[in-house]
Amino acid sequence: MRWTTVLTAAGAAVSIGLVAACGAPTPTEQTDVVQFDKSSIATATSGMLPDATGPAPDVQGAKRGGVLTVPYFSTPANFDPSDQYFNDTLAILGLTHRALTAYAVRDGQSVLVPDLATDLGQVSEDGLTWTFTLKDGITYEDGSPVTAHDVVFALKRSFDKDLAQNAPTYQREFFKGGTTYEGPYQGDPKWKGVEARNDKTLVIRLEKRFESLPYFAAYPQFSPIPQAKDKKQDYTLHPLATGPYKFKTYTPGSELVLDRNPEWKPATDPARNDYLDGYHFKFGVEDVKAQTAILASNGVDATSLNWSPIDSSLVEQIEGPKKSQFVEGPSSCVYTLNLDTRKIPLEVRKAIAVAYPYDSVRKAGGQSTHAYLPGTTFIPPQVPGWVDYQGVDGFDGTGDGNAEKARKMLADLGYGPTRPFELSYYYENDSAVAERVNQVRKQKLELAGFRVVDKGVPAKERRQLAGTIDAPVNMLQSPAGWCYDWPSADSIFPPMVSSVAVSQGATSWGNISEEKIDQEIRRIQELPIADQGPEWGTFDKWLFESYLPAIPYQYSKGNAVFGAKVRNVVNDPHHGLPIMTQIWMEP
């Protein structure tokens, strides 16, 4: 048995990614990026605090009361705790459904804390058996007690292919016998991958070490479901709450209203405050309309919030008079230019990194600087262990492409006007914007001395083709980026660069299949989670400099626009959405 330790933040404690647009209002024509200091984000987030206890610390000046209305563009498919993967539903269910662990705010940092469990899990020496003990006195919204059997049932349920169609599948990969188990309804009733020892304790058995299990245990799949009250596909209509709020009304496809859950006990909850009386989520709403109305803040708009990317027509407002109603911060995605390592030599790949017109492409695509942060590393800055480096001289994720330098690099490799290196890729040709973007990209690459064979295909087909490993192209295939599932690079590198993908005929970064990479990944994965951070940071640089399977050039940002009465909107860097429980409201 071993305690997991705190990952100390070396840097100064700074507020988590709370950045309003800095400096003077920037006209939207400029290509200058509004930089928030990457190092101020770095190391600010997510250590683990296994000793954290409730209640969650107060937000200074916060008042109780008010209902927050959240209208936004997409429509969640459902709210079944077994089926959640998208950030918006995770944020919403985070209000009603407690799991074994949760993310909390401590001293301005985002840390992992025990939620329903008493700690972040006790793991055996060989790392293959985890034990969690539940806190006392936890009840559902209907007063019935939460038991370990319920958590076990919920975990088994997350294996059902129908109920958990869209959810992450780490449990299938890591839990013992997980690849063949089919869930509590159709699977082997004797499966022991998860087991309740008694009403308070459950055991998880693994196929291999899974040091990030405590992070995974924050997912709603680890939220208890009483088997007797499971309604299968109808459970989503009113999944029993353990958090500060519960479902009041849910109309699938249109709206969800939450009100207070009187059974929630703040003393047991280190992660959540409950200033607001309730929430009103509205789905399928036109973002531009919602955002414009919210900025104007009349009536109910003054107590509303929209978390979609800010519409370009409103950028002037949120950089100017309405600065105080906008918040942006890091989000969990890194975007990459995928290069096929089997077809493009390493040195040529470096030339591409130098030649590519990053800012021109962004401008052509109409991307507002509030939607992205230029970068140079595979790991986004807010992940512990992040190291800032520039893997190729002349590449920093910005600029218009240095054609001259690239040409020289190519010349040194023997490529020139008589023998150009050919780049080929698919691009979407059924929208004016996509065409513009491609024009810019092609022009600059050609200027740098490449020969470009661009194949235009309809958007829907592109993804299909981009996922084909034998496609007759050598760059910009899938995956065009990756969003991590928790703040550790073991949720980035293994799926993206291990040889598993290629061996199964699927694409990956660089379509790479290197024993050295696989070994290194395996090695780091088995280290204690507290030690993994810096190791991944080193791995990141090494991967870039030695292999460059893809060029990471930017990270996503979360945006939030909110009404004049809404207070303390803080961006959650791991999901790009506000931390809902930190919000309070002026009456």
Add this chain to the structure above:
Amino acid sequence: MTPADVVLEVTDLSVAFPTEDGVVRAVSGLSYQARLGRTLAIVGESGSGKSVAGMAVLGLHDPRRTRTTGSIRLEGEEVVGASEWTLQALRSTTAAMVFQDPMSSLHPFHRVGRQVAEAYLAHHSVSKAVAHQRAVEMLDRVGIPNPHRRANQFPHEFSGGMRQRAMIALGLVNNPRLLIADEPTTALDVTVQAQILDLLGDLRREFGSAVILITHDLAVVAETADDLLVMYAGRAVEQGPAREVLSRPSHPYTEALLRSIPSPSEDAAQLRPIRGAPPSLLTPPPGCSFHPRCAFSDGMGAVCRTDAPAWRPTPGVVNRHLRCHLADPVAAIEIAGGAR
């Protein structure tokens, strides 16, 4: 001071339609009277202005598109320039009109009984049932068999003759002092024509109303008219008792009309149409509007071409008027008729 039996006094009536191409003078300087118990036939070709004049009596022209001058007195009430209010009171009660094509003049979507009853309801405050009863009575009066059943039918379920009878019933339902029948038999076949004319005559005798019969058919005139007014190019050219005018016409146009009626004993080779065509009402010819087609104008020198003749009593006869330069027109025409 007009005699008590003069229902309609038209004095110097002109009706003009301003168009993009110019002013169309449909009626110019028309004067006549209609008397109770008598049938006045207004005769002319198409374009002579007879229908326009007839509609003007009820003020049925759109005041925004028509320039009407002169005087039309219906039972002493002035129609020209009267308010819509005044006109609505006069219509159907003092004077009513029976239109030319009953298929298009009856509303295709309303039952016949209702259309007749409607005219009654507009001027009497009675219940719908009473008005309907009155309508059925009128349909019966005009000789429509099974009037109850017919009253509930639609116009397209009636034959041509029955439709015209229904129009007449509609015209008479409020006992008007004056009935204007515009070409009431034109759309019907010959056998039915006679029935309708008989009906009109019977009703006139029964109700004692004045009847104005607008027609281009002189045979019809001969049968039924007491008085005759001949129009040409918007003007009255001859007026007088029907029998006299027909037997001793005083205007070359009337004479030409009479001679152009084919008789069953002649054959087709001997048809005598009036040479030429009716003049344009936009740009009428100078002088007498008939002169280009008149058999007598050559012998008159320049006057027919330069001076428009005035409306004057016909020389040599009584109770007749004429618009022509001929000095002794009746005689001139008789001689000419004989020579031909």
Add this chain to the structure above:
Amino acid sequence: MLTYVLRRVALGLTVLLATLVAAFLLFFAGPADPAQAMCPEQRCSAERLVEIRANLGLDRPLAVQFSEYFGGLFVGRDFAFAGDVVHCSAPCLGMSFLTKRPVSEEIFSRFPATVLLALGTVIVFLTVGVSVGVITARARGTVLDRLLIGGSQVFGAIPYYVIALVFALYLTRIHGILPQSVPLSQGLLGFLAGLIAPCLLLGLVYSAGYARYTRSSMIEALSTDFVRTARSKGLPEVSVLRSHALRAAIGPVVTILGLDVAALLSGTLVTEKIFEIDGIGKLSIDALGRDDLPVIMGTVLVTAFLVVTLNLVVDVAYSFIDPRVRLS
């Protein structure tokens, strides 16, 4: 009359069948890929995509998929879900790929909102549009006529999306002149109040067209002989306009009304989306955006059904308006 109706019903069913096949081919055989909507490129590996597609049954032969769908319409269908057999009774429109809820439930639960919106809109454009048409026909050529017709043309030239967005934003949100939309589940009165703005807007936009149809129809009617007869009876002008002229002119308007009602009942996409009304239009547009094929098919079929039915209703109604039309 009966044989006529039966023949038309048979024809309508043929149209529905053709629509069904065409829609199926268009969506299920076309480039749409609902799995991509559920499995975005940056969060979901290629194998996962394949897995989801298989789970949705999309890699089975088209003929099999179609026969299952078609059969389901008549006798219902069984779906396996989490070890259970869920029965979807006829007419089974399938299960939404996204929410896993029966499509018929999703469509019919949104019907009341769309119906009320349609009703409100019809009331507005019939009163405003027809009145303006009658007024401008009567006042033909005058300043009033030119103003009203000119104004409606300008109105009709602006793209509807723009008008709707501006209208919604400024009237219901920023200046709060008209009430915002409220879901039907929260009470009928509030919902109806929230319908004022969209019905007004949509009604006015339709009014422009109805004013024009009515105007030209009325101008023709006003020049007919039977209207002249009506005047000659000494009827008040209002009676002439209403019972004689308008009565005759209304025919083409009724025909178009039938088509427009069908369109309104299938949901007005932009209006519902912008005014946040949870109706069939919003359902369709959301489903289209995410390639939720069963929902798309369901809305297409329901729309086709409404159009066919309303056409039949209009034809029958026509025979009552115009007694010369005999349906045989």
